[in-house]
Amino acid sequence: xxxxxxxxxxxxxxxxxxxxxxARQWSSALNIGPFYLAEYTSDMFExxxxxxxxxxxxxxxxxxxxxxxxxxxxxxxxxxxxxxYDTIPEGTTGFHHxxxxxxxxxxxxxxxxxxxxxxANFGKMAGGPRFAYVDASATLGCMIELLExxxxxxxxxxxxxxxxxxWKAGNSSIxxx
Numbered sequence: 001x002x003x004x005x006x007x008x009x010x011x012x013x014x015x016x017x018x019x020x021x022x023a024r025q026w027s028s029a030l031n032i033g034p035f036y037l038a039e040y041t042s043d044m045f046e047x048x049x050x051x052x053x054x055x056x057x058x059x060x061x062x063x064x065x066x067x068x069x070x071x072x073x074x075x076x077x078x079x080x081x082x083x084x085y086d087t088i089p090e091g092t093t094g095f096h097h098x099x100x101x102x103x104x105x106x107x108x109x110x111x112x113x114x115x116x117x118x119x120a121n122f123g124k125m126a127g128g129p130r131f132a133y134v135d136a137s138a139t140l141g142c143m144i145e146l147l148e149x150x151x152x153x154x155x156x157x158x159x160x161x162x163x164x165x166x167w168k169a170g171n172s173s174i175x176x177x
Contacts, residue, residue, distance in 0.1 A: 003104075003107050003108055004100065004102070004108045004112075004146075005101075005103035005104050005107065006100050006101045006102060006103060006149075007100070008101075009098040009099065009100055010070055010147075010157070011063075011069075011071075011072050011097075011098065011145070012070070012071060012095070013071075013072040013073070013098075013099060013145070014071075014072070014073055014074070014094065014095055014096060015074050015075070015076065015084055015088040015092070015093060015094055015096045016074065016075050017075060017091050017092065017093065019037065019060045019061075019062050019073050019074075019075035020037065020062075022062075022073055023035040023062040023064070023073055023173060023174055024173050026071065027169075027173035027174075028169075028173070030066060032066045032071070032164065033164065033169075033173045033174075034064060034163070034164070034167055034172055034173055034174060034175045035062040035063065035073070035174050035175070036064070037060065037061070037062045037174050037175065037176045037177060038060070038061050038062075038177045039060045039061075039077075040057070040059050040060075040061065042056055043126070044125060044126050045057060045123050045124065045125060045126060046123075046124040046125065046126045046127075047122075047123055048122075048123040049121065049122045049123065050081050050082055050083075050120065051081075051118065051120060055080075055081065055082060055121060055123075056080045056081075056082065057082055057121060057123065058077040059074050059075060059076045059077055059084070060074070060075040060077065061073065061074050061075075062174070063160065064160075064164060066164075068161070070099075070157065072099070074096065082120075083097075083133035083143055084096065086120055086137070086143075087135075087137045087142065087143060095141075095142055096142060096143055097133060097142050097143035097144060097145045098143075098145070099144075099145035099147055100147070101147055101148075101149045101154075102146040102147060102148050103149055105130050105132065105146055108146050109122075109132055109146065112134045112144065117134050117135055117139075118134070118135045119132050119135070120132075120133045120134065120135040120143060121133040128150060128152075129147060129150040130148045131145065131146060131147045131148065132145070132146045134146065
């Protein structure tokens with residue numbers, strides 16, 4: 001199998017400091033929605049590393065679709081060493097990462113490490129898939145997120161994409177999960 005195991009980006013992600021306000025702005029300006037808002041606390045991760053040592057990650061996310069492109073807004077909760085603040089200063093907005101499904105995350109991580117990219121964050125969701133943020137910022141200007149392909153998450157994303165096709169301006173732009 002060639003690496004990376006998947007070369008089609010499924011998501012473009014931005015760091016923001018006021019996720020609900022920014023989601024409403026994106027929805028209004030681009031006529032996209034709804035944004036699905038979730039909060040991830042540290043107990044939702046089975047494991048989490050930051051650059052090879054135990055790490056922390058807490059954030060709010062808002063996901064919407066613009067056609068086939070998944071837009072993710074991320075608001076970190078708290079200030080601590082993590083992939084988010086490695087490239088975007090706390091309290092500012094900026095493009096952070098492209099996300100790809102991974103069909104073999106260990107092989108994909110080895111592929112990127114052979115190119116000299118460091119693994120900024122690596123973790124496993126409680127009862128769910130593994131993920132990693134690969135620091136390609138010096139070369140590509142952003143992080144690469146690898147998300148272990150999981151049928152349940154893929155179905156959820158596809159359902160959100162289908163619902164976005166029928167979404168109309170004036171409907172609720174945020175759905176809290």
